[in-house]
Amino acid sequence: MTTNDDSETDPDEAESDDGEMNETEPDDGLSHPTRDKKHVRALTDGDYADMWVFCETQGGELLEVSKEMLGKARELMDGFEDDYGDEEDVVAFLMGDDCEGLAEECIAYGADVAVYHDDERLERFLHKPYTEIAAHIARGEGTVESTDWREYDKPRYILFPATNNGRDLSAKVQAELDSGLASDCSDLFIEENEVSNPVKTGEPGVKKTVEKVLHMKRPDFSGFEYSTILCLDNPDRDFHPQGASVIPGSFEPLEPDYDREGLVVEHEMDLPDDWFRVEISDYDRLEAGIDLTGHDVIVCLGRGIADDPTAGMELGLDLVDAFEDAELGITRGIVTSSYQFEGHVEAYSKEERQIGETGQVVAPDIYIAAGVSGAVQHKVGMDESDTVVAINTDTDARIRDFSDYFIEGDLFEVLPRLTTAVEAGETSLEAEAVADGGEDDD
Amino acid sequence: MTDDYEHYEAVVVGCGPGGAAAAARLADHGVETLVLERGTEAGSKNVSGGLLYAEDSAPYTLEDLFDGVREEATERPVTDYYIHNVAGNSVKTYDLGDLHEHDTEWCDAVLRREMDSWLERRVHEKTSETGGGVLTNVRVNGLLREDGEIVGVTCDELDPITADLIVAADGVNSELARDAGLMDWEEPDEWFQGVKAVVDMDPDAIDDRFDIDPDEGAAHLFSGDLFEDVRGGGFLYTNEDSLSIGTVFHLDSLVEQEAEPHELLDALLTHPLLAGWFKNEYREREYAAKLVPDSKKVAHREPYRDRLVLVGDAAGQMQAQGPIIKGMNHAVTAGALAADAFAVTRGNTDPEAAGRRYTKLLEDSGTMDKLRPRRYELTRTVGEHDAVTNAVERVLDSRLGSLAVGNPIADRLLQRAYNSPFLVSMLPDTKTGYVSLPTLIAEEHGKTVYWENEIEPPTLAERIGDLTYDTDVGNPHIELRDASAAASGAAVSACPVSARDFGGGCYRSEAVKTNGTEETLVSLDTQPCVECGTCAVVADTEWEHPRGGKGVEYREG
Numbered sequence: 001m002t003t004n005d006d007s008e009t010d011p012d013e014a015e016s017d018d019g020e021m022n023e024t025e026p027d028d029g030l031s032h033p034t035r036d037k038k039h040v041r042a043l044t045d046g047d048y049a050d051m052w053v054f055c056e057t058q059g060g061e062l063l064e065v066s067k068e069m070l071g072k073a074r075e076l077m078d079g080f081e082d083d084y085g086d087e088e089d090v091v092a093f094l095m096g097d098d099c100e101g102l103a104e105e106c107i108a109y110g111a112d113v114a115v116y117h118d119d120e121r122l123e124r125f126l127h128k129p130y131t132e133i134a135a136h137i138a139r140g141e142g143t144v145e146s147t148d149w150r151e152y153d154k155p156r157y158i159l160f161p162a163t164n165n166g167r168d169l170s171a172k173v174q175a176e177l178d179s180g181l182a183s184d185c186s187d188l189f190i191e192e193n194e195v196s197n198p199v200k201t202g203e204p205g206v207k208k209t210v211e212k213v214l215h216m217k218r219p220d221f222s223g224f225e226y227s228t229i230l231c232l233d234n235p236d237r238d239f240h241p242q243g244a245s246v247i248p249g250s251f252e253p254l255e256p257d258y259d260r261e262g263l264v265v266e267h268e269m270d271l272p273d274d275w276f277r278v279e280i281s282d283y284d285r286l287e288a289g290i291d292l293t294g295h296d297v298i299v300c301l302g303r304g305i306a307d308d309p310t311a312g313m314e315l316g317l318d319l320v321d322a323f324e325d326a327e328l329g330i331t332r333g334i335v336t337s338s339y340q341f342e343g344h345v346e347a348y349s350k351e352e353r354q355i356g357e358t359g360q361v362v363a364p365d366i367y368i369a370a371g372v373s374g375a376v377q378h379k380v381g382m383d384e385s386d387t388v389v390a391i392n393t394d395t396d397a398r399i400r401d402f403s404d405y406f407i408e409g410d411l412f413e414v415l416p417r418l419t420t421a422v423e424a425g426e427t428s429l430e431a432e433a434v435a436d437g438g439e440d441d442d
Numbered sequence: 443m444t445d446d447y448e449h450y451e452a453v454v455v456g457c458g459p460g461g462a463a464a465a466a467r468l469a470d471h472g473v474e475t476l477v478l479e480r481g482t483e484a485g486s487k488n489v490s491g492g493l494l495y496a497e498d499s500a501p502y503t504l505e506d507l508f509d510g511v512r513e514e515a516t517e518r519p520v521t522d523y524y525i526h527n528v529a530g531n532s533v534k535t536y537d538l539g540d541l542h543e544h545d546t547e548w549c550d551a552v553l554r555r556e557m558d559s560w561l562e563r564r565v566h567e568k569t570s571e572t573g574g575g576v577l578t579n580v581r582v583n584g585l586l587r588e589d590g591e592i593v594g595v596t597c598d599e600l601d602p603i604t605a606d607l608i609v610a611a612d613g614v615n616s617e618l619a620r621d622a623g624l625m626d627w628e629e630p631d632e633w634f635q636g637v638k639a640v641v642d643m644d645p646d647a648i649d650d651r652f653d654i655d656p657d658e659g660a661a662h663l664f665s666g667d668l669f670e671d672v673r674g675g676g677f678l679y680t681n682e683d684s685l686s687i688g689t690v691f692h693l694d695s696l697v698e699q700e701a702e703p704h705e706l707l708d709a710l711l712t713h714p715l716l717a718g719w720f721k722n723e724y725r726e727r728e729y730a731a732k733l734v735p736d737s738k739k740v741a742h743r744e745p746y747r748d749r750l751v752l753v754g755d756a757a758g759q760m761q762a763q764g765p766i767i768k769g770m771n772h773a774v775t776a777g778a779l780a781a782d783a784f785a786v787t788r789g790n791t792d793p794e795a796a797g798r799r800y801t802k803l804l805e806d807s808g809t810m811d812k813l814r815p816r817r818y819e820l821t822r823t824v825g826e827h828d829a830v831t832n833a834v835e836r837v838l839d840s841r842l843g844s845l846a847v848g849n850p851i852a853d854r855l856l857q858r859a860y861n862s863p864f865l866v867s868m869l870p871d872t873k874t875g876y877v878s879l880p881t882l883i884a885e886e887h888g889k890t891v892y893w894e895n896e897i898e899p900p901t902l903a904e905r906i907g908d909l910t911y912d913t914d915v916g917n918p919h920i921e922l923r924d925a926s927a928a929a930s931g932a933a934v935s936a937c938p939v940s941a942r943d944f945g946g947g948c949y950r951s952e953a954v955k956t957n958g959t960e961e962t963l964v965s966l967d968t969q970p971c972v973e974c975g976t977c978a979v980v981a982d983t984e985w986e987h988p989r990g991g992k993g994v995e996y997r998e999g
Binding site for chain 1: 906911913915916925945950956964965967968969
């Protein structure tokens with residue numbers, strides 16, 4: 001993986017033109033048919049300040065990515081003050097049904113100001129009202145009471161989450177605000193940038209330094225390359241706020257500080273009924289399911305439990321409990337079997353615990369395969385594990401070929417002894433065979 | 443006709459030889475033709491268990507319709523043809539050259555992925571010129587009806603499509619034939635199961651070991667006591683740089699003997715007779731299986747309904763009589779005739795006009811008489827009667843049988859009998875012709891093979907592991923309706939990717955304890971399925987093909 005930070009090596013390539021967030025091509029007079037479009041709200045030499053963060057919510061809670069962006073924005077604006085001596089704010093804005101409490105929470109996560117619009121019709125995301133309200137807030141329109149905390153025309157910077165809703169909203173809001181958008185960014189920083197593109201400088205052959213530029217870094221080609229996107233004003237047309245959508249997980253949220261003080265502002269605006277002509281009649285939330293990844297130990301049961309499926313499951317669960325961080329998985333052979341499981345262990349026989357090609361892929365430190373034959377389809381789900389221990393009565397079982405340790409024995413006898421050993425922190429088991437193969441791919 | 447659906451003059455379902463022939467011929471007639479293929483590419487769902495013939499008497503051969511197919515898409519031409527009667531290590535070989543050359547213009551070995559995908563590209567070119575084309579990864583799951591009349595097809599992936607002609611070339615497990623009520627899966631004795639291995643072998647090694655030139659090929663058939671009394675036999679065909687080795691058995695006999703197909707294949711592969719060809723080297727490329735209809739019992743005499751016509755395996759058009767296995771050539775003939783029938787009846791307002799004309803063309807061209815020979819119908823009532831079979835078996839087992847078959851005159855007569863198309867086409871479907879007589883011939887006239895065959899074929903788990911699957915997770919294409927051993931237990935052994943005491947296959951037998959009692963239940967995992975359709979016949983299932991592009995993908999076929 002290579003990092004190609006265009007702004008460091010060739011500033012011209014990183015500049016944007018006419019608000020289009022793409023690497024600049026030579027201006028042949030034909031590439032930008034809309035370059036001279038007159039936007040009715042176009043600003044020149046406007047006044048801009050603050051970094052705004054759209055805080056998406058779901059089910060009455062802030063999304064994690066909202067907190068992440070607030071933390072990053074806090075960090076950036078603290079740096080902004082250090083670099084430029086100007087104190088500008090992190091402004092959270094959100095909307096929904098009964099969301100004042102969430103606005104308070106945004107303060108705890110790093111915002112200086114939280115602006116919210118509360119309306120029961122905004123409980124779920126709708127393109128039209130969300131876009132109109134967001135643009136309205138950003139332009140500082142509304143009653144005196146809801147706007148007297150600020151004096152600038154538009155935000156300097158604006159961040160959105162790169163979620164399904166955030167992607168939709170960011171594109172529409174930035175269009176309303178006559179600015180550009182860098183989508184799906186994974187890093188952000190603020191720096192000056194020297195430009196020589198005459199579209200940006202106003203005259204050829206001249207270089208000009210633009211200060212306080214938000215550099216928006218994003219992966220291209222699935223992360224094999226990175227580009228840094230800038231959103232710069234033209235001499236007679238401004239492109240603000242400089243906007244980005246942020247990939248969830250890119251940043252760390254701050255520890256919430258519920259004693260932190262900030263300004264919470266309720267936005268006021270009439271919402272025409274026409275904006276709500278789309279009606280949401282039904283919705284559902286996808287179940288989280290069982291995630292077997294990320295554990296130190298996985299105990300996996302296979303069809304070797306056939307003689308007593310319930311007892312086999314119980315023994316597997318006992319071994320899982322003996323470890324500090326372990327989970328139980330099963331093979332597809334169990335999922336599709338006719339085995340009868342008693343009620344207290346039946347939940348563990350479901351498809352969501354399946355490891356293999358048509359299930360989950362796990363790579364724990366220790367993988368314990370009990371009664372697992374080692375079919376190819378299962379192997380793809382676990383062969384990145386650090387240490388594989390297989391328990392099987394069949395010394396010809398295929399799983400032996402890619403195990404680090406092979407225990408020949410009946411899992412109904414071996415698992416209890418293994419559990420006892422783990423709990424006692426020692427073992428009386430003699431290593432009967434170091435399996436063939438077992439090369440460590442790491 | 444509804445205005446809501448897309449309409450084509452003709453829709454062809456399936457792009458194997460039958461579908462390709464139909465589509466090409468339709469395009470030749472200027473008919474707007476859409477071809478829908480459920481695999482990722484034509485041939486990815488197909489397996490050849492026989493040879494591709496061009497018969498002198500056939501109205502169409504593949505080469506007539508697709509110039510250059512033999513140079514580009516088929517394997518070696520078969521120039522040598524033998525049958526080996528086997529009893530233990532004793533083998534009597536007859537040259538079947540005369541039978542093979544009867545009515546034969548040419549005959550090539552084929553690998554279906556290579557041939558069918560080549561045909562698909564030609565078909566797409568032809569049909570594109572008339573406003574159609576080939577769409578892959580589309581599974582046609584049933585028929586569209588209007589006021590009870592068949593007017594189109596429904597798909598998993600697309601909105602329904604209407605057509606003036608629907609050609610069902612969707613294979614032996616045809617959804618459309620069943621939907622129309624023209625074919626069913628009721629009787630195991632109407633089907634064969636073929637299982638096959640494609641085995642690596644250098645062209646030079648093939649030339650040397652089979653004593654043929656680079657532009658020649660060999661076919662070898664095997665019968666006798668190799669196969670645990672299961673009725674059927676084995677085959678070996680030489681390809682350019684591989685061998686196709688497999689078995690074909692009557693499905694009812696497999697079930698009756700509780701035989702496991704992969705073990706029967708291994709019995710052939712490990713027989714000393716094959717040692718001279720393998721020379722203790724064995725690298726298997728692909729394991730494959732398919733069901734084959736027995737045309738003399740199930741070839742539909744009037745394979746049409748409304749605007750739907752059936753061609754190829756979908757219509758049961760697979761000729762299987764003793765050593766003769768001919769299917770692909772009949773599919774080509776049927777496909778082309780169906781297209782011609784549509785072309786000449788195009789203006790006719792009766793939706794069944796094309797179907798009736800197609801039926802007449804099958805009859806007049808002599809195709810139907812090959813598929814359902816009248817002399818088989820006349821003799822089977824006697825030849826397949828249990829009392830007669832048992833009497834014949836007892837004679838062969840007696841010293842009189844040994845004397846009758848054992849003398850030199852009988853040897854010459856048997857050679858002639860094996861090469862007689864007339865006699866072969868009357869061969870009854872009993873063990874006499876497939877097992878007992880070949881065994882006795884080998885015992886009386888055979889030479890002992892002293893080679894040792896030390897190859898180790900892959901295990902069933904390895905064979906499944908080497909196949910390519912795109913599993914439709916959460917959407918199994920087969921549902922087990924009755925999991926009891928009585929209803930579906932036969933699948934545990936008959937399914938070619940299942941075996942007793944093997945947990946990694948489709949069908950597993952499991953002892954289940956509930957409330958103090960124990961019963962044996964069958965469970966099903968469709969992930970390893972090769973979609974041959976065996977369990978549709980021998981188990982109680984709700985059987986469908988996977989969605990377009992899903993399931994097994996053959997690389998050789």
